[in-house]
Amino acid sequence: MSARTLFDKVWDYHTVGILPSGQTQLLIGLHLIHEVTSPQAFAMLRERGLKVLYPDRTVATVDHIVPTDNQARPFVDVLAEEMMQALEKSCKEHNIRFYNIGSGSQGIVHVIAPELGLTQPGMTIACGDSHTSTHGAFGAIAFGIGTSQVRDVLASQTLALSKLKVRKIEVNGKLPAGVYAKDVILHIIRTLGVKGGVGYAYEFAGTTFEQMSMEERMTVCNMAIEGGARCGYVNPDEVTFEYLKGRDFAPKGEDWEKAVEWWTSIRSDEDAVYDDVVTFEAAEIAPTVTWGITPGQGIAINEVVPTPESMPESERAIAQEAYHYMHLSPGAPLQGTKVDVCFIGSCTNGRLSDLREAAKYARGKRVAEGVKAFVVPGSERVKQEAEAEGLDKIFLEAGFEWREPGCSMCLAMNPDKLQGNQISASSSNRNFKGRQGSSTGRTLLMSPAMVVAAAVKGEVADVRELL
Numbered sequence: 001m002s003a004r005t006l007f008d009k010v011w012d013y014h015t016v017g018i019l020p021s022g023q024t025q026l027l028i029g030l031h032l033i034h035e036v037t038s039p040q041a042f043a044m045l046r047e048r049g050l051k052v053l054y055p056d057r058t059v060a061t062v063d064h065i066v067p068t069d070n071q072a073r074p075f076v077d078v079l080a081e082e083m084m085q086a087l088e089k090s091c092k093e094h095n096i097r098f099y100n101i102g103s104g105s106q107g108i109v110h111v112i113a114p115e116l117g118l119t120q121p122g123m124t125i126a127c128g129d130s131h132t133s134t135h136g137a138f139g140a141i142a143f144g145i146g147t148s149q150v151r152d153v154l155a156s157q158t159l160a161l162s163k164l165k166v167r168k169i170e171v172n173g174k175l176p177a178g179v180y181a182k183d184v185i186l187h188i189i190r191t192l193g194v195k196g197g198v199g200y201a202y203e204f205a206g207t208t209f210e211q212m213s214m215e216e217r218m219t220v221c222n223m224a225i226e227g228g229a230r231c232g233y234v235n236p237d238e239v240t241f242e243y244l245k246g247r248d249f250a251p252k253g254e255d256w257e258k259a260v261e262w263w264t265s266i267r268s269d270e271d272a273v274y275d276d277v278v279t280f281e282a283a284e285i286a287p288t289v290t291w292g293i294t295p296g297q298g299i300a301i302n303e304v305v306p307t308p309e310s311m312p313e314s315e316r317a318i319a320q321e322a323y324h325y326m327h328l329s330p331g332a333p334l335q336g337t338k339v340d341v342c343f344i345g346s347c348t349n350g351r352l353s354d355l356r357e358a359a360k361y362a363r364g365k366r367v368a369e370g371v372k373a374f375v376v377p378g379s380e381r382v383k384q385e386a387e388a389e390g391l392d393k394i395f396l397e398a399g400f401e402w403r404e405p406g407c408s409m410c411l412a413m414n415p416d417k418l419q420g421n422q423i424s425a426s427s428s429n430r431n432f433k434g435r436q437g438s439s440t441g442r443t444l445l446m447s448p449a450m451v452v453a454a455a456v457k458g459e460v461a462d463v464r465e466l467l
């Protein structure tokens with residue numbers, strides 16, 4: 001057989017058949033659900049009297065609506081409590097494994113599945129959540145789906161899908177000090193655009209990704225969707241296997257050996273042909289911050305807010321909208337802009353290594369007067385591990401709040417919200433208008449280290465100055 005990419009191989013392995021529409025009926029190996037997009041799907045099953053076909057292949061947790069301070073039940077927010085109860089009820093009724101608050105393994109869905117070893121190379125993974133692309137870090141084909149597709153997976157364990165093209169995004173070299181996986185993906189999206197990946201799967205290749213830890217790879221794949229790609233992946237390697245070994249759901253004993261052999265075989269062939277190839281050098285990437293209202297409106301920290309003349313015609317209208325909404329002028333520096341709130345967390349940057357890196361900069365420093373800074377671990381395990389290392393103390397001593405796990409202010413479907421037109425320095429992945437809970441709130445996306453720099457200085461700052 002001719003040379004193939006990982007995407008082609010995994011797709012072919014999971015193809016059940018070709019539908020009359022020309023779409024592929026694809027088997028979904030792992031289905032993840034949370035409280036926001038599953039209730040209607042379960043309701044649709046009930047209406048039709050259908051069962052969940054393979055309950056073992058669906059795993060649930062609760063993340064978006066959970067308060068990160070007072071988690072006592074019933075939740076103060078009545079709607080949140082209702083969503084919580086609906087998920088509890090559906091999981092019980094259909095015999096679905098549910099990692100509830102206090103289970104020790106609850107957290108943001110894209111944090112817990114890898115942590116539990118549920119996410120594995122060569123799988124097809126679906127979840128009613130756009131950032132499902134995160135799981136591609138393991139060499140899985142993982143994508144977000146809508147509620148009616150959640151129903152389809154529950155009822156049939158398959159989806160009707162059209163095949164994607166594959167773009168190889170190669171980044172080579174060692175990242176400069178103070179530059180992180182988050183900066184790499186913000187740089188890629190800034191260059192290729194938020195729609196650049198439409199119709200594509202992104203394969204992240206090259207020595208920069210090879211040198212990254214699994215958590216860094218997850219940060220990159222998490223935001224593939226923000227670049228318009230349906231999914232993003234990294235070919236599995238020793239780093240992947242090392243991460244997975246011994247985890248709750250990872251294969252054991254002889255099965256492990258067999259799995260590693262198979263995982264290795266699904267890597268893209270050396271001579272695989274891609275629909276497109278784009279190449280970057282790690283050395284050219286600087287700490288990156290978004291100034292606008294899409295994740296593609298980013299600049300290096302030492303650059304100025306771009307002028308309309310400097311951008312292609314097609315980007316000018318959204319730039320005008322962004323200057324207005326963000327109260328920023330073209331040509332002005334972003335560095336030095338006062339911030340009100342500093343948020344470290346989310347499925348992009350709420351993992352242990354993110355908190356470790358942030359704590360390195362926070363140690364012995366103080367959050368600036370008038371700034372509200374808080375850290376929200378991505379899962380109960382992350383929280384526990386961080387506390388075992390004393391990271392919570394470092395943050396607390398520096399004046400950060402230390403919270404319970406959840407999506408928190410990434411999306412603000414819970415009590416963590418911006419007020420008025422506050423500006424937030426955020427380690428999350430979306431800076432859309434009103435994203436963080438206030439219709440006039442402003443979000444600047446950056447790495448967790450850069451969020452600490454902003455918290456300490458009280459303004460957008462270059463983390464390299466804290467090195």
Ligand SMILES: CC(C)[C@H](C(=O)O)[C@@H](O)C(=O)O
Nearest residue numbers: 036037064128129130131411
């Ligand atoms: C609530 C959920 C459906 C949504 C998503 O699909 O991504 C959320 O997680 C987000 O980040 O905007």
Ligand code: SF4
Nearest residue numbers: 131346347407410411
């Ligand atoms: S942390 Fe943010 S991006 Fe991730 S699933 Fe939650 S709301 Fe979505």
